[in-house]
Amino acid sequence: MASGTGEVSKKLKLYSNWRSSCSCRVRIALKLKGLDYEYIAINLLKGDQKSPEFLKLNPLGYVPVLVDGDFVVADSFAILLYLEEKYPQHPLLPKDLQKRALNYQAANLVSANIQPLQNLSVLGYIHEKLGPDEEIPLAQTHIRKGFAALEKLLENYAGKYATGNEVFLADLFLAPQIDGAVRRFNVDMSEYPILSRINEAYKELPAFQDAMPGKQPDTPPEARA
Structure with a gap:
């Protein structure tokens, strides 16, 4: 649970998954703004996102969802705005x-052109149609292009x-995307000096590091930071 107090902020609930970079963006924002929230874990591998209860919250069946x-x-x-x-x-x-427009552009480049092509449903489709050996190369190709x-x-x-x-919207999208590129998809960041440099700066910010996948309530023991 994030730090912070207040009658209004106690109403906040975040349906999240530890490895979801989309959820991580929101976790960073909540921590930066000092908002207390209840963390409700959605196990994507077990199909929690397909349950009738969750689909009432988001008919698309994706995390995150903020209540x-x-x-x-x-x-x-939408949650961040x-x-x-x-x-x-x-x-x-x-x-x-x-x-401000630059922040929108950078954030949208991640959310619309990189992340969707590495999410669980897409990689699962590639696994089924082309085989498991094609999953990582496909994700790497689109991450590198982005x-x-x-x-x-x-x-x-x-x-x-x-x-x-100053930390702004673009950073909330970049931090989890870079982290995932390195940890999940073994992308060599030496080709991207600007992204590598700012990623080092993110490591100095508690709000960012506390929101990372390795530190969530539902993070498996083997993946904890």
């Missing part, structure tokens, strides 16, 4: 319009973090 009182919102991008508007502490978006694009996108803007010297 705030009687309001339910699914999809990490909801949290940003309702809980303005530690803003996730810069005031500068162009820098990372190359991010290097070009951020080369004139990156500071200590993705879009300068």
